[in-house]
Amino acid sequence: MRIKEMVGNLIETAISKHASDIFFLPDDNQLLVNLRTLKGFTNQANFTENEGKEIINFLKYAAQMDIAEHRRPQVGALTYQVNDVNFYLRLSSVGDFTDKESLVIRIIYQVNTGQYFLPDQIDQLRSLTHKRGLVITSGPTGSGKTTTMYKLAKYVGQNQMVMTIEDPVEIQESSFLQTQVNLEAEISYTRLLEAALRHRPDILIIGEIRNATTARLAVDAALSGHLVLATVHAKSTLQTISRLESLQVDRNELVNCLTAVTYQRLLPTQAGYSCLMDIAAGSVLRRNILQSQRGNFVAWSQNLTELKKRGEISAQICEQFQAG
Structure with a gap:
C-alpha cells in the first residue's frame, strides 16, 4: 500500500x-x-x-x-x-x-483538455479540412499535436469513418477505428497504411510520418480524396515543407496534396497551459512550396508579441519561445 x-x-x-x-x-x-x-x-x-x-x-x-x-x-x-x-x-x-x-x-492528456490562445486558429484549420488533402502538424513531443488532430477529426468527422494509425494509440476515442503498430506481430506503419487505403476511411489520422515509405502512402491517400491528418518532426511551420521534401515528396505533389502545415507549442499561463499555433495555407503555403529557400514561420513572432501585450504570457515566455 x-x-x-x-x-x-x-x-x-x-x-x-x-x-x-x-x-x-x-x-x-x-x-x-x-x-x-x-x-x-x-x-x-x-x-x-x-x-x-x-x-x-x-x-x-x-x-x-x-x-x-x-x-x-x-x-x-x-x-x-x-x-x-x-x-x-x-x-x-x-x-x-x-x-x-x-x-x-x-x-x-485527453482531447477536451486542449486550450488555444487564439480559438480562430482551430476554426481556420477546421474550415481548411473541408478541402480534404493533407494537413500536417509539427512541434516537439508534448506539444499537443495528437490532441489537435483528434479535435479536428471530431469536428469534421461526425457521421464519417475516421481511422487512426498510431504507435502507440495515445488517446482512446470510441467513435474512431484506432489501429496500432505491433512489430512483434509484423504489423508495421506501412502495412497498416496499406490496409487503411483498402478500408476506405473518410478521414485518416497518421500518428507520425517517419520515413519516405510512410510519406508516400500519406500523399497517395491525400491525392485519392481522403482527408489525412498527420504529424512530422520539423523545427518550424515552413521547414515542415522541407522535411517532406527530404522524405522524397516532390514539389508538384506537395502543391496538389498539401492543404495546410502547422507548428504548435504549449505555453504556460497563469491558469495552466494553452496552445499557440502557426499556420501556413492557401497562397502563403503554395508560394513557400515553390521557393527553394524558406523561412521558418508565418506569424509566430507577431502572435507571441500580441499575447504578451494582452498579458496572457510573460515577457520571459515570449522571449523563450521566439525560436519555436
Whole structure:
C-alpha cells in the first residue's frame, strides 16, 4: 500500500504540473524521479535503490510488463484516473550498462483538455479540412499535436469513418477505428497504411510520418480524396515543407496534396497551459512550396508579441519561445 500511495502521489503531482513525462532514473545507490514540463527538467523526488526497484516493479506490473526482465527494452500502458478524468500513461523501461533499470512514463492528456490562445486558429484549420488533402502538424513531443488532430477529426468527422494509425494509440476515442503498430506481430506503419487505403476511411489520422515509405502512402491517400491528418518532426511551420521534401515528396505533389502545415507549442499561463499555433495555407503555403529557400514561420513572432501585450504570457515566455 505504501508503494501504491507513493506512485499515486508522483503521478498526480506530475499531472497537476502538466508534465509530459516522468523519469525514474538510477543514480549510484538511489532512484531519481524527474519531471519534464515546459519549465524544463526538474527533480521531483529521490528514493533508495530498494524503494526504486519496488516502484518500478509496481508500475511495470500495473502496465502488464514483465517484472522479471530488467535489461531488455519493454513498453506498456495503463489508465490512471484523477478527479474522474482518465489520463493515459505510456511506459518504457530499459536497463543501463550496469543492469540497473530505468523507466519513463509519458502522460497523455485527453482531447477536451486542449486550450488555444487564439480559438480562430482551430476554426481556420477546421474550415481548411473541408478541402480534404493533407494537413500536417509539427512541434516537439508534448506539444499537443495528437490532441489537435483528434479535435479536428471530431469536428469534421461526425457521421464519417475516421481511422487512426498510431504507435502507440495515445488517446482512446470510441467513435474512431484506432489501429496500432505491433512489430512483434509484423504489423508495421506501412502495412497498416496499406490496409487503411483498402478500408476506405473518410478521414485518416497518421500518428507520425517517419520515413519516405510512410510519406508516400500519406500523399497517395491525400491525392485519392481522403482527408489525412498527420504529424512530422520539423523545427518550424515552413521547414515542415522541407522535411517532406527530404522524405522524397516532390514539389508538384506537395502543391496538389498539401492543404495546410502547422507548428504548435504549449505555453504556460497563469491558469495552466494553452496552445499557440502557426499556420501556413492557401497562397502563403503554395508560394513557400515553390521557393527553394524558406523561412521558418508565418506569424509566430507577431502572435507571441500580441499575447504578451494582452498579458496572457510573460515577457520571459515570449522571449523563450521566439525560436519555436
